[in-house]
Amino acid sequence: xxxxxxxAVTRRIFMDLKNDKRTLALMFIAPIFAxxxxxxxxxxxxKNLRTEVVNLDRGPTDTVTPTFSLSxxxxxxxxxxxxxxxxxxxxxxxxxxxxxGDAYAVIVFPEGLTKNVLAAKQGKPISENTTVQLYIDQSxxxxxxxxxxxxxxxxxxxxxxxxxxxxxxxDTVAIYGKNARFxxxxxxxxxxxxxxxxxxxxxxxxxxxxxxxxxxLRMLATPLRERDIVLGYASAxxxxxxxxxxxxxxxxxxxxxxxxxxxVLFAFVVIALLAVVSQALGILLSSFAKRESQVIQFLxxxxxxxxxxxxxxxxxxxxxxxxxxxxxxVPPTYAVDACRSVMLRGWGLGRIWIDIVALMGFAVAFLAxxxxxxxxxxx
Amino acid sequence: xxxxxxxxxxxIEARELTKMYVNFTAVDELDLRIERGEIYGLLGPNGAGxxxxxxxxxxxxxxxxxxxxxxxxxxxDRGVASMLGYMPQDTAIYPGITVHQNIQFFGxxxxxxxxxxxxxxxxxxxxxxxxxxxxxxxxxxxxxxMHRVSLACxxxxxxxxxxxxxxxxxxxxxxxxxxxxxxEELEREGTTILITTHYMDEASHCDRVGFMRDGRLIxxxxxxxxxxxxxxxxxxxxxxxxxRRSSER
Numbered sequence: 001x002x003x004x005x006x007x008a009v010t011r012r013i014f015m016d017l018k019n020d021k022r023t024l025a026l027m028f029i030a031p032i033f034a035x036x037x038x039x040x041x042x043x044x045x046x047k048n049l050r051t052e053v054v055n056l057d058r059g060p061t062d063t064v065t066p067t068f069s070l071s072x073x074x075x076x077x078x079x080x081x082x083x084x085x086x087x088x089x090x091x092x093x094x095x096x097x098x099x100x101g102d103a104y105a106v107i108v109f110p111e112g113l114t115k116n117v118l119a120a121k122q123g124k125p126i127s128e129n130t131t132v133q134l135y136i137d138q139s140x141x142x143x144x145x146x147x148x149x150x151x152x153x154x155x156x157x158x159x160x161x162x163x164x165x166x167x168x169x170x171d172t173v174a175i176y177g178k179n180a181r182f183x184x185x186x187x188x189x190x191x192x193x194x195x196x197x198x199x200x201x202x203x204x205x206x207x208x209x210x211x212x213x214x215x216x217l218r219m220l221a222t223p224l225r226e227r228d229i230v231l232g233y234a235s236a237x238x239x240x241x242x243x244x245x246x247x248x249x250x251x252x253x254x255x256x257x258x259x260x261x262x263x264v265l266f267a268f269v270v271i272a273l274l275a276v277v278s279q280a281l282g283i284l285l286s287s288f289a290k291r292e293s294q295v296i297q298f299l300x301x302x303x304x305x306x307x308x309x310x311x312x313x314x315x316x317x318x319x320x321x322x323x324x325x326x327x328x329x330v331p332p333t334y335a336v337d338a339c340r341s342v343m344l345r346g347w348g349l350g351r352i353w354i355d356i357v358a359l360m361g362f363a364v365a366f367l368a369x370x371x372x373x374x375x376x377x378x379x
Numbered sequence: 380x381x382x383x384x385x386x387x388x389x390x391i392e393a394r395e396l397t398k399m400y401v402n403f404t405a406v407d408e409l410d411l412r413i414e415r416g417e418i419y420g421l422l423g424p425n426g427a428g429x430x431x432x433x434x435x436x437x438x439x440x441x442x443x444x445x446x447x448x449x450x451x452x453x454x455x456d457r458g459v460a461s462m463l464g465y466m467p468q469d470t471a472i473y474p475g476i477t478v479h480q481n482i483q484f485f486g487x488x489x490x491x492x493x494x495x496x497x498x499x500x501x502x503x504x505x506x507x508x509x510x511x512x513x514x515x516x517x518x519x520x521x522x523x524x525m526h527r528v529s530l531a532c533x534x535x536x537x538x539x540x541x542x543x544x545x546x547x548x549x550x551x552x553x554x555x556x557x558x559x560x561x562x563e564e565l566e567r568e569g570t571t572i573l574i575t576t577h578y579m580d581e582a583s584h585c586d587r588v589g590f591m592r593d594g595r596l597i598x599x600x601x602x603x604x605x606x607x608x609x610x611x612x613x614x615x616x617x618x619x620x621x622x623r624r625s626s627e628r
Contacts, residue, residue: 214469218532221437221465221542222488223457 022297030300037305046146046318050103051083052094057113070117070168071109073161074132077154082146098137098175101341101351105147108133113168120167131169139177139344140315141185148172176345177259184259187252188267188339189312192274194248195241196310196332197303199275201295202240203233203282208289216374226374230283230367234276241275242268261346267339270352273359274335280366281331287373306330311337334358388415389448390540390571391436396445398431398594405431407594408445413573413587415539418566420582421575422618423591429575430468432591433542436573437465450540461489464538468545470525474518478509478528481517482535489536496535503531506561523554530561541565543574547581559584579615588614590621597625 003011017024053075059066066072078085086103088094094106110129117130134151138144151170159166177184210216219229245268252258285302289295309319310332319327327333338355341347349356391413398406406428413419421429434440436447438455447454450462472481482503486496504510507527517525530546543562547555555578562572563584574585582588582602589599598605598621602614609617 213474214467214471215473217434217439218465218467218471219488220439221460221463221467222485223460223490224488225457 022294026297026300034300034304037308040320040323045082046142046315047081048084048317048321049082049105049143049146050097051085051147052088052097052103052106053085054088054091054094054106054108056111057109058111059114060118062112062115066114068114070114070158070166073158074109074151074154077157077161079150079153082150095135095175098135101137101345101347104137104140104143106133106135107151108135117167121164130167131171134170134172135175136172137176137345138174138180139185139340141177141180141182142318143315144174144177144180180259180344183252183256184344185340186312187248187256187258188343189310189336191245191248191252191267192271192332192335192339193307193310193312195244195271195275196278196306196335198244199237199241199278200282200285200298200303203237203279204286204289204295204298205292207233207283207286208292208295211286212291220374226371227367229374230280230370233279233283234367237279238272238275241271241278245271258343260343262342262344263346263348264343266342266347266349266352269349270335270338270342270356270359273356273363274331277331277359277362277366280363280370283370284366284373306332309333331359331362334362389413390415390450391419391573392448393432393436394446396432396435396447397443398428398435398440399443404594406435406442409594409596411589411596413571415571416566416569417586418562418572418574418584420585420588421573421591422577422579422582422588422614423575424577427591428594429591430544431594433465433544433573433575437463437542461536462539464533464536464541466530466533466541466543466546468548470522470529472517472525472529472532475516477514477516478504478520479513481528482531485532486535491536499535499537503534506534507531508557523550526550526554530558534565539570541570541572543572545575545577547576547578555581579613579618582614590618592622592625595625597621 017027055071055075057066057069057071059069075085083105085107088097088106091106091108094103094108097103098106109132113130113132120130132151132155134147136144136147148170155166155168155170174180207216210219216229220226249258249260249264249267253260285298289297305326309323309327309330311319311327312332316324316327316333334355338352338359341352341355345351389412391411393409393411395408395410396406397404397408409428409432411432421432423429431440435442436449436454438457438460441455449456449459452459473484476484479500482500483496486499491499500513504513507530509524509527509531512520512524517528520528526546526549530543533541533543547558550558559581562574566572566586576582585602587599587601588605590597590605598608598617600608605614605617606612609620611617611620
């Protein structure tokens with residue numbers, strides 16, 4: 001009996017797969033890997049947000065250390081896993097911490113909160129302040145939402161315990177990112193990530209081409225040094241990266257009216273640095289690919305985890321603490337943070353220098369490794 | 380020895396050049412002396428170690444042991460790179476850019492000035508007969524044309540020493556003939572050429588040939604001498620004779 005022709009094709013595909021262990025691994029390990037990465041990195045719960053508490057409430061009798069106060073009850077009902085609370089003595093000092101990026105929010109319990117609420121309970125008109133004031137860094141939409149939600153939940157719980165409706169209101173003031181929407185928060189992040197992803201992939205593809213076509217060897221037989229090749233690629237891709245992000249920003253501004261309060265040029269510096277890091281990574285990874293088609297294999301194992309760890313959708317605070325050290329190992333994390341700080345907080349070099357130093361560190365290390373990876377071939 | 384060195388200038392001198400990999404020895408204590416201005420053909424089947432030899436001489440592979448001197452400089456010597464022309468086995472030019480842009484790129488890599496490149500490019504395009512194709516993207520050329528562009532790229536800086544790794548593989552007979560005309564013309568200009576091939580018939584164009592097998596040189600001499608010594612009428616038969624003798628040993 002003759003085998004149907006289509007089965008010959010089927011059989012050949014299976015034989016190909018059997019011989020290509022990497023593709024085989026890709027097909028079965030990658031989905032499992034992706035599931036774990038999504039499942040672990042993406043609980044979506046924001047945690048450990050540094051929050052300053054300024055308590056000006058002195059209980060029912062205006063004592064310095066009251067034995068009972070409404071603010072104390074609310075304080076006790078705040079979910080401490082979400083908000084990492086620290087006490088601060090003055091509103092200005094607490095706000096300064098948010099302005100410097102050392103905290104995300106300030107909760108201010110006003111003077112006479114307990115007294116005024118008790119008075120209101122006895123039927124007297126609310127003459128005095130019963131508003132809990134929040135100052136929030138809203139440049140991170142998820143963070144802002146989590147703060148407001150947690151405080152409101154604490155108020156509800158307190159009301160439950162007290163068995164009454166609390167005449168307490170919550171007022172929110174944005175320290176950064178006033179009226180910021182998700183898109184405003186998302187664009188700086190995706191801008192950094194797109195440059196990272198495309199630069200890495202483009203360098204990978206063109207460098208695998210250099211290796212397979214023999215042009216790399218040919219270049220190395222000329223007075224060109226390994227570092228010249230790496231620097232040449234770096235210069236080209238940092239320009240491409242800047243152009244990419246400029247176009248992305250333009251469309252963001254025109255189509256989505258995104259908020260940009262800072263100097264975009266600082267963001268471009270960051271993007272150029274990230275592009276240098278990314279192309280060096282591309283050159284490095286190219287030594288693990290024998291053909292252009294194998295470049296696809298890097299997508300689930302390198303780009304996907306980076307995408308999830310870099311804080312593009314979620315703040316780093318939403319990534320489980322045991323996983324967060326890995327966030328600090330992927331370069332886009334710093335670029336995303338810096339671009340967001342520049343565009344939504346209006347920060348200058350003086351405040352994003354840590355991100356820039358980190359990216360420079362990555363750049364130096366990756367450039368050195370990429371140069372070395374070209375030299376190793378001579379062994 | 381000293382006197383001899385003064386009389387004859389060697390462009391390439393290799394002594395006990397060896398490249399060992401984990402499982403096998405690609406080049407096994409190879410001794411090679413190639414005079415200035417000669418065409419030397421390294422002949423042998425695939426896997427004989429020809430390409431490995433060229434790569435070691437071009438500084439692309441580190442020898443496991445042994446010594447090599449190019450143009451009176453002991454390798455490794457980065458400075459020698461500017462005097463080498465290397466045409467790899469693969470076409471190794473950029474398919475996405477034009478013929479002109481490829482030639483220009485390699486000109487710049489060798490540190491030539493703008494005018495120098497322009498002048499040299501004109502000469503080379505005439506030489507490889509592709510003047511009309513100057514501004515065509517390489518990917519649109521035929522395989523033979525790409526080979527010619529590749530040759531032009533390795534000649535841009537007038538190298539005194541030229542390594543040609545199987546330049547005629549996959550090239551039609553007509554083009555092969557014109558390639559050899561180029562090579563002989565370069566020789567007349569004083570270029571030393573080390574060429575590898577497994578087309579035995581091409582070897583008759585060489586001043587001297589070396590037969591390579593299993594990483595070793597099994598015979599060497601002028602094509603006429605080799606025929607005489609082996610008692611055969613074609614280099615192909617000569618190679619088989621030597622090959623048999625060396626495996627018997």
